[in-house]
Amino acid sequence: MALHMLVQFPLILIAGWLLAQGLSGKTRARLKQWNHAGISGMLLASMVLMFWMIPRALDIVLTDVVMESWKFISLALAGAALELSWGPAGMIVRGFFLGNVLPMMMVVGWLYIEAPVRICNAYLTDDQLRAGSGLLVFAMAGSVVWLLAFFFPQNNFLEKHASNQ
Amino acid sequence: MRTVLVSAIFLVLGIWATWAITGGFELLTTEQARRLDISRKQPPVPGVRLIEQSGQAFRFGAWVREGNKYLIVDFIYTSCQTLCRSLGTEFQRLQQRIIEHGLQGGVHLLSVSFDPAHDTPAVLQQYARHMRAMPEVWTFATVGDVRELDVLLKTFGVTVIPDRLGGFQHNAALVWVAPSGKLVRVADFGSSDSWLNELKRQN
Numbered sequence: 001m002a003l004h005m006l007v008q009f010p011l012i013l014i015a016g017w018l019l020a021q022g023l024s025g026k027t028r029a030r031l032k033q034w035n036h037a038g039i040s041g042m043l044l045a046s047m048v049l050m051f052w053m054i055p056r057a058l059d060i061v062l063t064d065v066v067m068e069s070w071k072f073i074s075l076a077l078a079g080a081a082l083e084l085s086w087g088p089a090g091m092i093v094r095g096f097f098l099g100n101v102l103p104m105m106m107v108v109g110w111l112y113i114e115a116p117v118r119i120c121n122a123y124l125t126d127d128q129l130r131a132g133s134g135l136l137v138f139a140m141a142g143s144v145v146w147l148l149a150f151f152f153p154q155n156n157f158l159e160k161h162a163s164n165q
Numbered sequence: 166m167r168t169v170l171v172s173a174i175f176l177v178l179g180i181w182a183t184w185a186i187t188g189g190f191e192l193l194t195t196e197q198a199r200r201l202d203i204s205r206k207q208p209p210v211p212g213v214r215l216i217e218q219s220g221q222a223f224r225f226g227a228w229v230r231e232g233n234k235y236l237i238v239d240f241i242y243t244s245c246q247t248l249c250r251s252l253g254t255e256f257q258r259l260q261q262r263i264i265e266h267g268l269q270g271g272v273h274l275l276s277v278s279f280d281p282a283h284d285t286p287a288v289l290q291q292y293a294r295h296m297r298a299m300p301e302v303w304t305f306a307t308v309g310d311v312r313e314l315d316v317l318l319k320t321f322g323v324t325v326i327p328d329r330l331g332g333f334q335h336n337a338a339l340v341w342v343a344p345s346g347k348l349v350r351v352a353d354f355g356s357s358d359s360w361l362n363e364l365k366r367q368n
Contacts, residue, residue, distance in 0.1 A: 044179075056197075125334065
């Protein structure tokens, strides 16, 4: 479960992000018409991430091949959407995205740690605990980076990345 | 304008997907889904071959219908140190209740082991004695054929995963089976009492 949420999910997201970098300028321009200020892309990414934090979704991919495929497709799409949208998105859209995903990660992480029972039937209890702690760490690290980026925009890797394009 | 359109589509898809996975925003976990599923669909007990502690074999489905009693089923393994102990305690308590109410003719308890390799009839017999189980109220059994275990666990919605200490982790709950052989309800610890009282009133 911890490997699933904390290693595999981010890796698929990064794969999607890298794939999107290979898109030609023409395709980007065309996509941009549908993605003003990165709004659609950020919305897609936040919904995909929130969906894959539902405990039942994590259980179901272990037994259902169709859902397993959707996991790869949707997370890769979310990664690609983030790459295409992060640059054009302003503070408000980014804030909307992070303000959705980070608190959700904290709540889910806290739930996994504090729950008296196993929330997922297909994973062990200590695994649930690890996943929960990891989510909390990710969410807190994300919040800190976001705050730093807010106050010191020059230091933000993503900002630089966006301006390089 | 196009952005609004695409965003709206994404939003609808996202809400639809969440609605689907949460059974219409009713549940978040597989365990909740399992319980709702059993009480709604009421699947029949599979006809798998079980072996009870005396070594006698029987077909599960037919056995329930012939017994013509309500059955309360839990899933255990005898070398378990944690969850099965509380299941055992709960069954001891229910056994007591059934005898107090004089419901031996209407309700029966069944503990099924999902570890047939270790839990032979002899081991089950010993475990039953250890739990002070009375054979006329409480039966211990395991599957005759390991390949049939999957069907059984799937019907009852029990997920068993080996932990790294040689044991298992599994979801625990008591499943009520009607005399007709259908699974009717998944009960938590303590919540079977009201049903027993109900049955007593009907008798």
